[in-house]
Amino acid sequence: MKITKDQVKKVAKLANLPLSADEEEKYPEQLSAILDYFDQLNSVDTKGIEPTFNVTGASNALSEDIISSSLTQEQALSNAPVKKDGFFVTKGVFENE
Amino acid sequence: MNDLTKLTLIETIEGLKAGKFTEKELNNAYLEKIKELNPQLNAYLMVNEGVKGIPAAIKDIICTQNIQTTAGSKILSNYIPQYDATVINKLKNEGVGVIGKANMDEFAMGSSGENSAFGATKNPWNQSKVPGGSSSGSAAAVAADLCVFALGTDTGGSIRQPASLCGVVGLKPSYGRVSRYGAMPMASSFDQIGPITKTVADARKVLEWISGPDEYDSNCVAEKFKFQNSKFKDTIQNLKVGVPKEYFGEGLDKGVEKVVREAIDKLKELGAEIVEVSLPHTEYAIAAYYILMASEVSSNLARFDGIRFGDSRDKFGAEVKRRIMLGTFALSTGYYDDYFAKAAKVRTLIKQDFDKAFDPAAAGVDVIVGPVSPTVAWNLGEKVSDPLTMYLSDIYTISANLAGIPALSVPCGFSEGLPVGLQILGKYMDEETILNVGEVYEQATQWHSKRPDLRFKI
Amino acid sequence: MMNQKYETIIGLEVHVELNTKTKMFCRCSADYFGKEPNAHTCPVCLGLPGALPYTNKQAIEDCMKIGLSLNCEVSDLSRFERKNYFYPDLPKGYQISQYRWPLCIGGRLQVTGDSGQEVIIGINRVHQEEDTGKLTHQGAQTLIDYNRSGVPLVEVVTEPDFRDSSQVRDYAQKLQQLFRYLGVSNADMERGDMRLEANVSVRPVGQKELPNYRVELKNINSFRFMVAAIEYERTRQIEALEKGEKLTQETRGWDEAKKETYVQRSKEEANDYRYFPEPDLPELRFTNKDLRIKENLPELPWNKEKRFMEEYGISKNNAEILTEKLELAGWFEEAVKLGKEKGIAPQDLANYIVNQKITLVSQGDALHAVENFASKKVDLIEDEVEIEKLAKDAMTEDPEAVKNYQNGKLGAINALVGIVMKKTQGKANSTLAKEVLERLLR
Numbered sequence A: 001m002k003i004t005k006d007q008v009k010k011v012a013k014l015a016n017l018p019l020s021a022d023e024e025e026k027y028p029e030q031l032s033a034i035l036d037y038f039d040q041l042n043s044v045d046t047k048g049i050e051p052t053f054n055v056t057g058a059s060n061a062l063s064e065d066i067i068s069s070s071l072t073q074e075q076a077l078s079n080a081p082v083k084k085d086g087f088f089v090t091k092g093v094f095e096n097e
Numbered sequence B: 001m002n003d004l005t006k007l008t009l010i011e012t013i014e015g016l017k018a019g020k021f022t023e024k025e026l027n028n029a030y031l032e033k034i035k036e037l038n039p040q041l042n043a044y045l046m047v048n049e050g051v052k053g054i055p056a057a058i059k060d061i062i063c064t065q066n067i068q069t070t071a072g073s074k075i076l077s078n079y080i081p082q083y084d085a086t087v088i089n090k091l092k093n094e095g096v097g098v099i100g101k102a103n104m105d106e107f108a109m110g111s112s113g114e115n116s117a118f119g120a121t122k123n124p125w126n127q128s129k130v131p132g133g134s135s136s137g138s139a140a141a142v143a144a145d146l147c148v149f150a151l152g153t154d155t156g157g158s159i160r161q162p163a164s165l166c167g168v169v170g171l172k173p174s175y176g177r178v179s180r181y182g183a184m185p186m187a188s189s190f191d192q193i194g195p196i197t198k199t200v201a202d203a204r205k206v207l208e209w210i211s212g213p214d215e216y217d218s219n220c221v222a223e224k225f226k227f228q229n230s231k232f233k234d235t236i237q238n239l240k241v242g243v244p245k246e247y248f249g250e251g252l253d254k255g256v257e258k259v260v261r262e263a264i265d266k267l268k269e270l271g272a273e274i275v276e277v278s279l280p281h282t283e284y285a286i287a288a289y290y291i292l293m294a295s296e297v298s299s300n301l302a303r304f305d306g307i308r309f310g311d312s313r314d315k316f317g318a319e320v321k322r323r324i325m326l327g328t329f330a331l332s333t334g335y336y337d338d339y340f341a342k343a344a345k346v347r348t349l350i351k352q353d354f355d356k357a358f359d360p361a362a363a364g365v366d367v368i369v370g371p372v373s374p375t376v377a378w379n380l381g382e383k384v385s386d387p388l389t390m391y392l393s394d395i396y397t398i399s400a401n402l403a404g405i406p407a408l409s410v411p412c413g414f415s416e417g418l419p420v421g422l423q424i425l426g427k428y429m430d431e432e433t434i435l436n437v438g439e440v441y442e443q444a445t446q447w448h449s450k451r452p453d454l455r456f457k458i
Numbered sequence C: 001m002m003n004q005k006y007e008t009i010i011g012l013e014v015h016v017e018l019n020t021k022t023k024m025f026c027r028c029s030a031d032y033f034g035k036e037p038n039a040h041t042c043p044v045c046l047g048l049p050g051a052l053p054y055t056n057k058q059a060i061e062d063c064m065k066i067g068l069s070l071n072c073e074v075s076d077l078s079r080f081e082r083k084n085y086f087y088p089d090l091p092k093g094y095q096i097s098q099y100r101w102p103l104c105i106g107g108r109l110q111v112t113g114d115s116g117q118e119v120i121i122g123i124n125r126v127h128q129e130e131d132t133g134k135l136t137h138q139g140a141q142t143l144i145d146y147n148r149s150g151v152p153l154v155e156v157v158t159e160p161d162f163r164d165s166s167q168v169r170d171y172a173q174k175l176q177q178l179f180r181y182l183g184v185s186n187a188d189m190e191r192g193d194m195r196l197e198a199n200v201s202v203r204p205v206g207q208k209e210l211p212n213y214r215v216e217l218k219n220i221n222s223f224r225f226m227v228a229a230i231e232y233e234r235t236r237q238i239e240a241l242e243k244g245e246k247l248t249q250e251t252r253g254w255d256e257a258k259k260e261t262y263v264q265r266s267k268e269e270a271n272d273y274r275y276f277p278e279p280d281l282p283e284l285r286f287t288n289k290d291l292r293i294k295e296n297l298p299e300l301p302w303n304k305e306k307r308f309m310e311e312y313g314i315s316k317n318n319a320e321i322l323t324e325k326l327e328l329a330g331w332f333e334e335a336v337k338l339g340k341e342k343g344i345a346p347q348d349l350a351n352y353i354v355n356q357k358i359t360l361v362s363q364g365d366a367l368h369a370v371e372n373f374a375s376k377k378v379d380l381i382e383d384e385v386e387i388e389k390l391a392k393d394a395m396t397e398d399p400e401a402v403k404n405y406q407n408g409k410l411g412a413i414n415a416l417v418g419i420v421m422k423k424t425q426g427k428a429n430s431t432l433a434k435e436v437l438e439r440l441l442r
Helices: A005-016 A023-044 A073-077 B009-017 B023-041 B084-093 B134-142 B160-166 B200-210 B254-269 B282-303 B319-330 B338-360 B385-394 B398-403 B431-443 C058-070 C167-180 C224-240 C301-312 C316-322 C326-341 C346-357 C367-376 C384-397 C399-406 C411-425 C428-442
Strands: A087-091 B044-047 B054-059 B097-101 B149-154 B168-174 B191-199 B240-244 B272-275 B367-371 B407-416 B418-425 C006-017 C079-086 C095-096 C104-112 C118-130 C136-139 C141-145 C152-158 C194-204 C215-220 C249-254 C258-265
Touching: A005 A023, A005 B009, A005 B319, A023 B282, A023 B319, A023 B338, A023 B385, A073 B134, A087 B191, B009 B023, B009 B054, B023 B044, B023 B054, B023 B097, B044 B134, B044 B191, B054 B134, B084 B097, B084 B200, B097 B134, B097 B431, B134 B149, B134 B160, B134 B191, B149 B160, B149 B200, B160 B168, B160 B407, B160 C006, B168 B200, B168 B431, B191 B200, B200 B431, B200 C079, B200 C428, B254 B272, B254 B367, B254 B407, B254 B418, B254 B431, B282 B319, B282 B338, B282 B385, B282 B398, B282 C079, B319 B338, B338 B398, B367 B431, B418 B431, C006 C167, C006 C224, C058 C118, C058 C152, C058 C167, C095 C118, C104 C167, C104 C194, C118 C167, C152 C258, C167 C194, C167 C224, C167 C301, C215 C224, C215 C258, C224 C249, C224 C258, C301 C316, C301 C326, C301 C346, C316 C346, C316 C428, C326 C346, C326 C367, C346 C428, C384 C399, C384 C411, C384 C428, C399 C411, C399 C428, C411 C428
Parallel strands: B054 B097, B054 B149, B240 B272, B240 B367, C215 C249
Antiparallel strands: A087 C141, B044 B097, B149 B191, B168 B191, B168 B407, B367 B418, B407 B418, C006 C152, C006 C194, C079 C095, C104 C118, C118 C152, C136 C141, C194 C215, C249 C258
């Protein structure tokens, strides 16, 4: 499957990955080669086969609604590059999801 | 005094109990050796001089409270976790201490250790060679006697392959046997934490310690592993061993094949019945694995946005970036069905291949054996250029992760002077049988007592 | 102003924050309002590497309660999925939600708009997800508090079955009432316990296919504003179509000051969420025997209202008011029981309570209220001639209400009934008053 430079840019944006000019040049070919390899799955007959998303076969892992201890505010913030008055800080965002 | 660093875990436990030496003496012996050898081997990213208890090397993707945990990445070079992984809590309760954080391929992506942001680990058997990956430091540390045992993680072979290349024992437990809470995830439906040890008995011990249900891991459903002393403990008479024909075809190095076949002959000599089996979907395993794994990776690494911790995303290494791109693509609108959903169906077929092999109504084997790696350790720098070539070397190990079954690598000889591992695969949740078989083989051979000669630097 | 050539197509998404003690996927306290920032967090809801989710059983049960109350089926098999996108209030870079396999599907709810006509609204799904952190904008910076991150949310999605804003308001009010009846949430719009999103489009009357665009109305925190926004959109979209303009997918908010909607985001640029099954969580499987939940549901508000009318012979108006809050309904039933012993009819008691606007606080317990009623020896005014005189006075006093009623806003009659009741200090038989007015207004 061939992936174009345009698609590479779109995917990088979705993935929040800044790409260098070099990567933008290299990725289309490199990723296309790997995707070509993936395409061999098209020749596998999977009619009537259920997908496996979880190999344990388990279901209904549910926990009782009982509070247990959390991190302290200090612990929560301890690795933050920028913090202020108990909050994490990031540069302004103006668009709502 | 005898070199305490040569002792196995079982011997260490017995020695401490019998008062033959103290914990302090034990740790001092290891710390001294680390001081001498780590600068060349680069097995440890961080050494804990104040370690107490039986010293273990912990792969740096497993969170240790207040001890730096980098996952081999520049993004986390200053990250100090505020909590211990569940397995660390369990080990601490058994009197184990963290002597150091082991080097690894960045975010567990790699098969050689060369994707570490902090320099590659060297193979103790030949320091111009790779130790394998991604648990490169863990395997090297055990091989060079820089710890009593180590923990690694295995998503597509990352415990077994470096264990094989470094001549030590590596166990990937069944998926769901050991809690993943606290191990930074690579691919959530494949990852398992497991022991890398000097002997099979050691691996069994560590599995007993770290396994068991956990209220923090929804998929950790299994009972704690307990040694049952069932069949095949001291003898493998009448053991039915399956040898997949697909694992002995093109791509397998002739030298490695010879050693592995000799190991299988040894099993026969010890009383096992050897049968050929077929795992017909083997050729599709790599594609299925990489699609599913990259998809999960692309999502798991989204939390590294530099706000609550870590550096910015442009600091990801090349292989990590590549897999994030592949995974994001495979999940995107229009491609989910052809890639992710399709791969998940192929995963079912691969699992069914094993079910059939183990099914008493069909082939009915007890274990399946084969090589771990198509080659022995290769030269540092030799394979970095083409990612696809690197992916293809995972061919023998990834199927176990796709199916969730347990898999053990035990040393079974040498080729070109470098270690070769024999892989033993078992039924889901049947670690008991593969450990027992591995131990019988190990004790009937001398490979496990060989150690690399570390007197000479490069 | 109503352009009769077009009909409005509206679908509604309601998010409700559950009042469980702990969060959806971790056991941190879910009580975040007014707390120190980031003091109720853990590796899971902070999205720290290595943390894993563990599902809150109570939240699942609450979601099923809501779904079953709305006549949904609980799916035999449901799964959580990851909704992947980047935003600072989303610590993992994905929200654990449901997409292909929701917990509850295929329900319905009967609503009544201002026209008085009853309409069945199809419920597409009721599913479970988690809330995000809270952002505070401060100049060029954004401050983030993750106390709310991971709090359980239930999302109720309708089919595009609404045809006017009054139906939407009735639906939203019924849903709010349901959440309070079930005890799963305070469902307070101002506090954000309950959030509305409407999808609005218009099509020419007679067209069978749904329009090929939808305008999403978001971040509107009151029923009143939502109704206003829908009305505004209807007009705006019709005008655009009449001019021959093409309408596209958009997200809009409501500007209360300017009384208009405004573009927040063009949906052409919408995110590709790349949903896939959450690998950290096993699937959910429920068989019928697990559903004792259905048997244990409280009597639902609309059923209780119907029963009050049938069992106590009270008017729809009174029944509606008396069943609005579960607590008041229970109080009333207790009062009826006590009143029976004193030979007081439930209808009279109902009138008295409704017209006097008796609150639980002011009257204390039911016995006290009943005794008050009995001692006042209230003579209800039931003489039709007298009522008719009062009704005509009311119609003179409030010509607007008369006009509205005659224009189809049937609810306007309540204002006239109210005037009659005021004039008689609540002694008039309200049911009779309404009947008389209806006759006069015809």
